[in-house]
Amino acid sequence: MAIINQATKELQVKIVYYGSAMCGKTTNLVQVHDHVQSAAGNKGKLVSLATSSDRTLFFDFLPIEAMSIKGFKTKFQLYTVPGQVIYNTTRQLVLRGVDGIVFVADSQYEKMAENVESFQNLEDNLQALKLRLADIPYVLQYNKRDLANVAPVEYLEFVLNNRDVQVPSFTSVAHKCEGVFETLNMITRMLLHKYIAQNAPQSA
Amino acid sequence: MANLPQLIEEDILRLNEALRKLLEKSEAATALIIDKGGFLITHQGDSEQFDVTTIAALSSGSYLANQTLANLVHETSFNSVYQQGENLSMFVVNVNEECLLVVIFKAQVGIGTVKYFATESLERIAAQLKAAQERNPGAALDLSALNLANTAELFRRKT
Numbered sequence: 001m002a003i004i005n006q007a008t009k010e011l012q013v014k015i016v017y018y019g020s021a022m023c024g025k026t027t028n029l030v031q032v033h034d035h036v037q038s039a040a041g042n043k044g045k046l047v048s049l050a051t052s053s054d055r056t057l058f059f060d061f062l063p064i065e066a067m068s069i070k071g072f073k074t075k076f077q078l079y080t081v082p083g084q085v086i087y088n089t090t091r092q093l094v095l096r097g098v099d100g101i102v103f104v105a106d107s108q109y110e111k112m113a114e115n116v117e118s119f120q121n122l123e124d125n126l127q128a129l130k131l132r133l134a135d136i137p138y139v140l141q142y143n144k145r146d147l148a149n150v151a152p153v154e155y156l157e158f159v160l161n162n163r164d165v166q167v168p169s170f171t172s173v174a175h176k177c178e179g180v181f182e183t184l185n186m187i188t189r190m191l192l193h194k195y196i197a198q199n200a201p202q203s204a
Numbered sequence: 205m206a207n208l209p210q211l212i213e214e215d216i217l218r219l220n221e222a223l224r225k226l227l228e229k230s231e232a233a234t235a236l237i238i239d240k241g242g243f244l245i246t247h248q249g250d251s252e253q254f255d256v257t258t259i260a261a262l263s264s265g266s267y268l269a270n271q272t273l274a275n276l277v278h279e280t281s282f283n284s285v286y287q288q289g290e291n292l293s294m295f296v297v298n299v300n301e302e303c304l305l306v307v308i309f310k311a312q313v314g315i316g317t318v319k320y321f322a323t324e325s326l327e328r329i330a331a332q333l334k335a336a337q338e339r340n341p342g343a344a345l346d347l348s349a350l351n352l353a354n355t356a357e358l359f360r361r362k363t
Contacts, residue, residue: 003243007213012243037360047258058269061242061261066359077242077261093268097241181361188359 002099002195010073013191014097015184018122019104020114021055021083024143027174028104029062029078032184035177036064056082059094066188076188083118092125100191101138102183105160107150107171112159119160137190140169141183146176209336216246222328223248230321232309233292237329239303240264254308263306267296286315297322300330 003012017025026048033046044063051057060080065073081091103122105115123133142156151159153171161169168186172179209215223235227249234249236256244260267285274282284297288311295307295318305326307318
């Protein structure tokens with residue numbers, strides 16, 4: 001869970017981008033890194049532990065600080081997981097201490113089975129960490145909307161967002177930075193509201 | 205998984221004191237307390253030359269990867285990770301279920317020295333974290349100062 005340091009008025013939150021191989025998780029982080037407006041010194045370096053073929057091997061890591069939260073210094077740590085099925089152990093490690101999740105789905109029809117499998121894998125891995133998806137704020141991002149063979153949003157919603165509680169979803173073209181900030185702002189907002197709701201003053 | 209305690213000023217002061225003593229005795233350069241999720245809790249020593257936020261994230265990843273390796277060779281755990289460099293070395297050691305201690309030290313300072321003095325620090329750090337946990341077992345977060353008037357624009361794209 002998030003780290004709160006009352007001494008320095010600092011809040012640290014961990015957001016993990018999850019999804020199948022090559023769906024655009026790292027691209028999201030690269031775009032945030034390249035395009036985020038930042039006051040001096042509050043954008044960290046993007047660290048990428050990738051193979052020579054640009055596949056994420058362990059994780060990508062980007063620390064950033066939100067601009068418009070007063071009173072608390074709010075540091076967001078964005079992580080991606082490796083999408084390839086064989087790297088499940090590393091995915092579990094990265095999920096440790098997660099506060100919020102962005103599930104990135106590849107919108108192409110032929111990737112639908114992989115999306116579903118990855119979502120199931122996310123739930124399994126959370127369970128292994130004794131966490132429940134229902135307790136963790138998450139959003140869906142339907143990426144690669146610029147490609148020709150994409151499924152309609154309604155179809156993606158039916159396949160991936162068909163639970164008791166529907167979560168916010170966004171369409172995106174991550175490599176053009178479309179939808180990237182909308183997704184990030186929504187998960188951030190959900191996270192902060194969760195903490196505020198948890199800590200609302202109890203009436204006597 | 206137990207939640208991390210909410211840390212108040214007293215906790216941070218005591219944790220920092222434990223780290224400072226470790227640095228004095230072992231002549232290490234920098235010491236960090238991090239949680240296993242990759243967050244930096246506090247640090248002491250020369251942090252100017254290091255990106256401590258990223259070091260925290262990677263150290264916890266590296267430590268946890270080693271725990272998985274331990275399981276693969278039928279060990280319950282590898283309690284620490286030691287990386288030896290030409291000029292600087294690093295030692296990451298388990299504090300409790302949630303936290304790790306990271307020590308960066310000159311390579312000529314032996315790992316034995318760091319390990320020896322770290323043992324004492326580990327106890328103090330663990331005790332302080334336990335005290336914080338017991339003080340506030342619900343780990344309630346006081347975010348009253350947080351201003352959420354403008355959440356739609358937490359992160360803005362450069363125009």
